[in-house]
Amino acid sequence: MSKALEGVRILDFTHVQSGPTCTQLLAWFGADVIKVERPGVGDATRGQLSDIPGADSLYFTMLNHNKRSVTLDTKKPQGREVLDRLISICDVLVENFAPGALDRMGITWEHVQAINPRMIVASVKGFGQGQYAHCKVYENVAQCAGGSASTTGFDDGPPMISGAQIGDSGTGLHLALGIVAALYQRTHSGRGQKVLAPMQDAVLNLCRVKLRDQQRLERTGTMHEYPQYPDGKFGDAVPRAGNASGGGQPGSILRCKGWEADPNAYIYFITQASAWPAICRVIGEEGWIDEEAYATPAMRLLHLKPIFDRIERWTMTLTKFEAMEILNRHDIPCGPVLSMKEIAEDPALRESGTIVEVEHPVRGSYLSVGNPIKLSASPTTVTRAPLLGEHTEQVLALLGYGADDIVALRAAQAI
Numbered sequence: 001m002s003k004a005l006e007g008v009r010i011l012d013f014t015h016v017q018s019g020p021t022c023t024q025l026l027a028w029f030g031a032d033v034i035k036v037e038r039p040g041v042g043d044a045t046r047g048q049l050s051d052i053p054g055a056d057s058l059y060f061t062m063l064n065h066n067k068r069s070v071t072l073d074t075k076k077p078q079g080r081e082v083l084d085r086l087i088s089i090c091d092v093l094v095e096n097f098a099p100g101a102l103d104r105m106g107i108t109w110e111h112v113q114a115i116n117p118r119m120i121v122a123s124v125k126g127f128g129q130g131q132y133a134h135c136k137v138y139e140n141v142a143q144c145a146g147g148s149a150s151t152t153g154f155d156d157g158p159p160m161i162s163g164a165q166i167g168d169s170g171t172g173l174h175l176a177l178g179i180v181a182a183l184y185q186r187t188h189s190g191r192g193q194k195v196l197a198p199m200q201d202a203v204l205n206l207c208r209v210k211l212r213d214q215q216r217l218e219r220t221g222t223m224h225e226y227p228q229y230p231d232g233k234f235g236d237a238v239p240r241a242g243n244a245s246g247g248g249q250p251g252s253i254l255r256c257k258g259w260e261a262d263p264n265a266y267i268y269f270i271t272q273a274s275a276w277p278a279i280c281r282v283i284g285e286e287g288w289i290d291e292e293a294y295a296t297p298a299m300r301l302l303h304l305k306p307i308f309d310r311i312e313r314w315t316m317t318l319t320k321f322e323a324m325e326i327l328n329r330h331d332i333p334c335g336p337v338l339s340m341k342e343i344a345e346d347p348a349l350r351e352s353g354t355i356v357e358v359e360h361p362v363r364g365s366y367l368s369v370g371n372p373i374k375l376s377a378s379p380t381t382v383t384r385a386p387l388l389g390e391h392t393e394q395v396l397a398l399l400g401y402g403a404d405d406i407v408a409l410r411a412a413q414a415i
């Protein structure tokens, strides 16, 4: 079976997390991804958060599956020449260096266009245009600058960082979509273009509901779906809403049986309006179905605390899985808080290829996420991340270099 992006060649000049997330996705869709790394060093993540001495870290291996690795010192003229040849045969150059680093290497847009006018140059940067455009950015900075931190956490606590890497992996996803769109446009225009995904913008895109709420707050001075309503105070910016859904269907995280010892014995419970009668029946409060104070969603917003307290008295009698089972029988939306251990052992996630076990020649077997996007006619087979420079000679041969050239490149320490 052919793959969706078969025939697309990616010059992967990415490092750390955001860029590699993007190119790994493209590789999973079948693109030939050639990762360029510094000789002897490689992507810094190879050695970071190490758990097995001498083996590439999980940080690196989980972000670089299905790629080839080439070592190239692109600051040496011989290395730059190899890079130029790569530019001439690739469709997309993906990079996430600090602002200006690519230009300093001499790889300007004009230079790329002169060699290969069909090439798409795709970049992750921390910020787009503006006062911070020159800044280096890591995940948590993006979460702060993109509106996530100020809207996450509890009202009486500091801004909070999410465990989900929305700045890095989230931006990588955005960039991948930009690349695929540019590839499609190229089929009509015949030309490449620049694709930019700033991390601040990607985080904000994922936080758009909070920008929605900012405007609602400015117009009405209050938001009935937030825990600050009806007794607390609203300021002039969207407050942190704790575990409240803040959306059209009120929800909360509730304790389940065993919560005293198990930090994840919780369930997320949504009081969807259409499920209200079923909820009342399940928790043994049939009288609430007709009670005036609870009769409409708007009325219930005034009483969310006592409502969730009562539901929690019910969930605390059951494990999160028992509660799930009962609630789903009645079409009441809910979800267990799953630990990473539970997720790693989940047979359905293994079955769907969302969690895969990968064999690595140095580190042995390890778990990784597989492709979360399933294409029926382009299934993903996850293959291990490359060792540093594993494919250097193979790719140089593809570029037309002979054995003597390779010896010369080695002597010049360019590969």
Ligand code: COA
Pocket: 015, 016, 017, 018, 019, 036, 037, 038, 039, 072, 073, 074, 075, 096, 097, 098, 099, 100, 101, 102, 104, 105, 124, 125, 126, 135, 136, 137, 138, 139, 168
């Ligand atoms: N051969 C020779 N030099 C190479 C090379 C190679 N194969 N690959 C990279 N380099 C050089 C670059 O040219 C640059 O050199 P210069 O600064 O002298 O011009 C240098 O290595 C590294 O670049 P830089 O990106 O500044 O690395 P850093 O480790 O200092 O910063 C980040 C890391 C992530 C903060 C920064 O790259 C960044 O802000 N990127 C954009 C946002 C981003 O993606 N952040 C999230 C990362 S998950």
